[in-house]
Amino acid sequence: MALLTLLYITFLAGGLIATMSRVDSQLLLTQLTSLLGPEIVKGDAVSLEAYSHDATPLFRGLAEVVVSPRTTAEVAEVVRFAGRTKTPIIARGAGSNLCAATVPLNGGIVLSMVNMNSILEISKSEMIAVVQPGVTNLHLDTEVGKEGLMFVPDPGSRSVSTVGGNVATSAGGLRGLKYGTTKNYILGLEVVLGTGEVIRTGGRLVKDVAGYDLTRLLVGSEGTLGIFTEITAALVARPHASKYGVGYFDDLTSASIAVERIMGSGILPSTLEFLDNTCIAAVEDFAHLGLDVKAGALLLFGDHGDSPFVDSIVQKMAEIASGVDGCREVTLAPDIAAAEALLYARRCSLPALARLGTLSILEDISVPRPLMAATVTGIEKIAEKYALLIGTFGHAGDGNLHPTIVLDKDDREAVQNAERAMAEIFTLALEMGGTITGEHGVGSAKLPYLEARLGTVQMSLQRSIKTVFDPHGILNPGRLGS
Numbered sequence: 001m002a003l004l005t006l007l008y009i010t011f012l013a014g015g016l017i018a019t020m021s022r023v024d025s026q027l028l029l030t031q032l033t034s035l036l037g038p039e040i041v042k043g044d045a046v047s048l049e050a051y052s053h054d055a056t057p058l059f060r061g062l063a064e065v066v067v068s069p070r071t072t073a074e075v076a077e078v079v080r081f082a083g084r085t086k087t088p089i090i091a092r093g094a095g096s097n098l099c100a101a102t103v104p105l106n107g108g109i110v111l112s113m114v115n116m117n118s119i120l121e122i123s124k125s126e127m128i129a130v131v132q133p134g135v136t137n138l139h140l141d142t143e144v145g146k147e148g149l150m151f152v153p154d155p156g157s158r159s160v161s162t163v164g165g166n167v168a169t170s171a172g173g174l175r176g177l178k179y180g181t182t183k184n185y186i187l188g189l190e191v192v193l194g195t196g197e198v199i200r201t202g203g204r205l206v207k208d209v210a211g212y213d214l215t216r217l218l219v220g221s222e223g224t225l226g227i228f229t230e231i232t233a234a235l236v237a238r239p240h241a242s243k244y245g246v247g248y249f250d251d252l253t254s255a256s257i258a259v260e261r262i263m264g265s266g267i268l269p270s271t272l273e274f275l276d277n278t279c280i281a282a283v284e285d286f287a288h289l290g291l292d293v294k295a296g297a298l299l300l301f302g303d304h305g306d307s308p309f310v311d312s313i314v315q316k317m318a319e320i321a322s323g324v325d326g327c328r329e330v331t332l333a334p335d336i337a338a339a340e341a342l343l344y345a346r347r348c349s350l351p352a353l354a355r356l357g358t359l360s361i362l363e364d365i366s367v368p369r370p371l372m373a374a375t376v377t378g379i380e381k382i383a384e385k386y387a388l389l390i391g392t393f394g395h396a397g398d399g400n401l402h403p404t405i406v407l408d409k410d411d412r413e414a415v416q417n418a419e420r421a422m423a424e425i426f427t428l429a430l431e432m433g434g435t436i437t438g439e440h441g442v443g444s445a446k447l448p449y450l451e452a453r454l455g456t457v458q459m460s461l462q463r464s465i466k467t468v469f470d471p472h473g474i475l476n477p478g479r480l481g482s
């Protein structure tokens with residue numbers, strides 16, 4: 001909390017930038033340039049400013065150098081140099097994370113992985129892809145799609161976010177309910193450790209239980225245990241058909257009952273998403289899709305697979321939803337354009353809400369699914385207490401909620417209230433048996449709340465693990481393992 005407060009004050013004071021030099025910045029730049037060449041080492045003000053923030057509002061910090069390696073050997077060279085000079089390294093993909101995971105709060109080297117952006121192999125028979133970390137999620141999915149395959153993780157940021165960033169955050173998305181998230185699809189990694197050593201974990205095997213599962217440990221490690229330089233991902237067969245529908249409900253409680261009944265019927269849909277009334281109104285105002293703005297909650301449901309099967313599953317979901325007290329209307333998208341419009345309604349929730357203020361803070365908690373409606377009611381009470389506008393949307397099937405606070409960035413009291421509200425929302429999630437982040441990660445933004453989730457013993461274990469992988473403490477310091 002103290003850290004957050006300091007950062008907010010820093011922001012309000014006019015974007016004062018936190019730097020902590022260990023060796024002289026100019027010397028760092030000169031030495032790295034002579035090691036790696038000027039093409040991939042930048043220290044000019046424009047480059048440093050470009051990497052001073054990510055998608056998280058309120059956090060700012062200035063690196064001393066930005067390095068964009070092209071090979072694993074160059075990554076290892078930078079890491080060894082950083083170890084010798086005790087310089088922080090912040091690995092970065094697209095910088096689309098929402099937890100200040102890539103803001104260089106302590107200066108140092110931003111290691112931008114975007115130059116390592118090749119798809120090295122797609123094996124249709126093995127259903128795997130081997131890629132460099134800077135490939136974007138959408139590009140990979142598009143390319144494997146040409147082979148009739150699908151890369152499952154589909155974060156809303158997929159057109160820009162990188163596979164390396166997806167792996168480092170174990171990104172989720174709209175398909176998580178049916179298929180799981182990134183952690184379920186990573187078979188092997190090439191990783192540069194904090195010592196500069198290069199290891200390969202796992203591989204292309206479907207089965208391999210030789211030793212501790214370091215691949216699984218590294219997925220979600222947020223750049224604190226190693227830098228991924230090559231990723232082997234499992235793919236699935238691309239579904240032939242998809243169908244979507246929308247249900248409107250008087251309130252989220254009735255929408256939640258529909259979710260429980262759908263899941264209880266044995267259906268595992270690919271999509272089960274919700275918007276609260278604030279989000280419905282904001283999206284309608286933004287996208288003019290003809291949504292029922294009087295409804296208390298919108299439930300988007302859908303599935304994909306083979307055509308007749310999908311049609312019957314989605315029809316059954318519609319019938320279940322219609323039978324719930326408080327259901328106002330259920331309609332099925334008659335064609336692809338209508339289905340796309342429905343998916344867009346969910347995907348544009350954030351930009352639609354963001355228009356309502358000059359600052360929007362997208363949060364990410366997970367709770368047991370049956371407690372989702374009670375959690376949203378709790379969030380509404382918190383919004384009322386602090387006189388804040390909070391719209392909540394999310395993955396209803398996963399119990400993963402994205403309460404989004406919209407405010408005026410120049411209203412200092414509102415910003416402080418937003419900070420208090422966030423803290424209460426995390427406490428609420430924990431009281432519900434949930435967690436402080438379902439898919440966005442911890443970064444710097446949520447580190448102050450991590451111990452409440454993990455307890456002291458696990459925090460200590462996490463620090464010990466960090467030391468083994470990164471004995472000099474140079475990889476994304478001040479985040480996980482700190």
Ligand SMILES: Cc1cc2nc3c(=O)[nH]c(=O)nc-3n(C[C@H](O)[C@H](O)[C@H](O)COP(=O)(O)OP(=O)(O)OC[C@H]3O[C@@H](n4cnc5c(N)ncnc54)[C@H](O)[C@@H]3O)c2cc1C
Pocket residue numbers: 054055090091092093094095096097098101102113133154155156157160161162163164165166167168169170171172173174221222223224226227228229350439440441476
């Ligand atoms: C509009 C919007 C929608 C979003 N929707 C979703 C969503 O639906 N689901 C979801 O899970 N997230 C979502 N996100 C959050 C974010 O896009 C994801 O966390 C994404 O995986 C980050 O990828 P990136 O390439 O931008 O990584 P970055 O933001 O650059 O980095 C994220 C983390 O990965 C580390 N990292 C990056 N590359 C490497 C590497 N090669 N080796 C080691 N560590 C590395 C960084 O140090 C950092 O800790 C959304 C964000 C936005 C802005």
